Amino acid sequence: MEKRLIKKETLAGIVGELAGKMRVCAPMKAEDQVLFRILEAGEKPLVDFANTKNAPKNFLFPRTETLLKFTRTGKGMVRAGEPEEGEKTLLFGVRPCDARSFTLLDMLFDQEKYKDPYYIDKRAKTTIVAIACVHPPYTTCFCTSVGGSPVDSVGVDLLLTDLGNEYLAEFLTPKGEELLAAFGGSPAGAEAEKAKEGIAARAAGEIASHIPAHEIKPILDTHFEDPFWNTLHQKCLACGTCTYLCPTCHCFDISDEVKRDDGIRIRNWDSCMFPMFTKETSGHNPRSSQKERWRQRVMHKFRYYPDNFNAIACVGCGRCVMACPVNLDIRKIVTDIAKI
């Protein structure tokens, strides 16, 4: 693994230059928010930001994605085209929690038994450049409670850690090493590594929120029916804010859209919070109220995912905590479950 030191002021320029050569998605200011978007050639990304409002999953698992095209002919419906091939993409400025989310999505979309070609194609063509959290950006961050850390390199191809005047760049994978030439810099010594270790320890200590995420699995296993679920959901609006901003939520719905003779089959994000999510054609809805939907959301993240993939489906980014319109705080929910 190659380690380099990159002068701080040059970083945005390097990425801006790359944007002319390949598709680069990076955090950018969008009015009063910071959002991931595709950079124009030469456009410099934000390097100094807390985290983006939206999760970067959109670039591997888009909110809406064409699966195939069809058209009406004299002989009936025929396939009229395949979706566009994914482009080689650089995903810059991902936080370690969000980078970890990709490994969680891999478990689902790239299993031995079921493979999702659309996701896998994009994933293979995407290089992830993460910027470590030297200081955790929010007090709502709880990555250390769910197996991550502010300088985590899981799921990262190139990890940048701010050492003060320069970034320590760790080219962790072959995909990351392809960026060596573009990023340049000077070789990093043991000193830089030591500095990083210090930062890692301090940053983890600065995480303000802690939840007993690993303790609730056995409780959830035995408390599918519990009075706790009766009141949890009461104020939930049944909107999709939490699930749409979540880096690990991955439920989708497939539908056809048609205009005159042409149609597309698309897959859109869906949300377990929506009443329509489980509604069947007959009109029956097995999850008939928000109670069942909330139980599903908690169970999916903290029980079913551990059962299936031995990992909690939450990376502790805190987006849902900050964005929920009614302040349904997953930190409090997990803490409350631990007390059952």
Added chain:
Amino acid sequence: MTDKESAKEWEPKIVAIVCNWCTYAGADLAGISRIQYPPNVRIIRVPCTGRINPFYILRALQEGADGVLVSGCHPGECHYITGNLTARRKFAALKSFLGYIGLEGDRTLFTWVSASEGDRFAQVIRGVTDAVRALGPARKLVKRM
């Protein structure tokens, strides 16, 4: 509208949603009386203008209509007594709102034509076609696939 289509001589496509009792009969009368009017309208007959969901109008625009005309009985002549009076409020608010978001006013037009006004029907269609033609092809709210 694809480039291929726009290269051809463009003709406005107008959806006219009309009530069964007055305007549709008016259109019939125009036909029976052999009054000429432009062939740009596609007429959809509904029982009453009060039955028109404003979404019909938006959907027509989304599906590529260059203009939408709604026409019914004159106020006071509705065959369901007050259907067109509630419709009048609905459309007044809709047209104002669409104008507010920047949609061209002449994309959505509302009028009254009675069963005896065959010549007025033809006049309306001529007027509407000219108005929409002057705007050019619709670009706003149109679905692209």
Added chain:
Amino acid sequence: MENVEKKLREEAKGLLAEKKVDVVVGYEKGTLPLTATPCFITTPEEADRLVWNPFCVLNLAKFVHDLLDQHHEAQKRVKPEARRKKVVGVVARGCTSRSLVIQLQEKQYGKDEIVILGVPCGGYLDGKKLAALAGGEEVREGALSEGKIVVKTVSGERQAALKDLLADNCLVCHFNQPVIADIQTGEVAPVAEAEKEYDPVTAFENLPPEARWAYFEKEMAKCIRCTACRNVCPSCYCRICFAEQSQPRWVDIGADASDTQLFQLMRMYHMVGRCVDCGSCTAVCPMGVDLRKFLKKLDKDAFEMFGHRAGVSLEEPAPLGAYRETDGEEFIFEPKAGG
């Protein structure tokens, strides 16, 4: 404010203890600084959780409707002789009470099924303005004292007068008191400059159409279709929204911008004379879509065209469900004679 809060808790306790209500819908302290969140109080002991302050944002009428609607549905599966009435107490400011009026007017439940705990309102804290005060940084701590908001962020302390951080709709609110209430918990002087209510709408109307369209397009492009705006709206209570109907399917969810534009247009259009400008939809939007810019126009039109103000009278029906023979006809197309 403290007095109102104290009175509110006492009244709620009384109502619950005397079993005059089954639940009180109010606000409690949130888990983030300077927030309050809806809560459901069912025992007198819990009533001390209730708060009333400028961090109480959402319009609670939405929850009243949902609770009663669910109850009515559940009662259908109960034998007639075993059916029972549920009474919901609700903490209501001006806009909330107007939404309750709309729901009553639209016969969603009876007046005997709700108890309105009226609270005076001086406006609520605007999330966007607070974020701007914090310079886009996270508000780590916050406090309100003597009309001043003080926030602590990672880079230091900042402060501003509360009145500079109030939501735009509160700044022009006519209704600092509930329009109907069973119990009043205090009075404050209006702070709002109600006469400026439609100024932003008029300013927008005066822009060239292309600029207005560009703004609409830009705002709609932010939307991620999470439906928080619709779900929080007390006037949006259809069991199945048009956006989820499949026969016919009115709007798709896909990639094309027109679908989102149509979804929002149509949802907003349903608000003609039914929008109380409570600002909940704008407040909950995770992407910061400026919905109020458009909704306020509908409010203005309802007022100017039909002389209607949403939710102020139990007698006057929503404007699109009514008509006058003298309604304006300026928009009617008149072809040129012989044209």
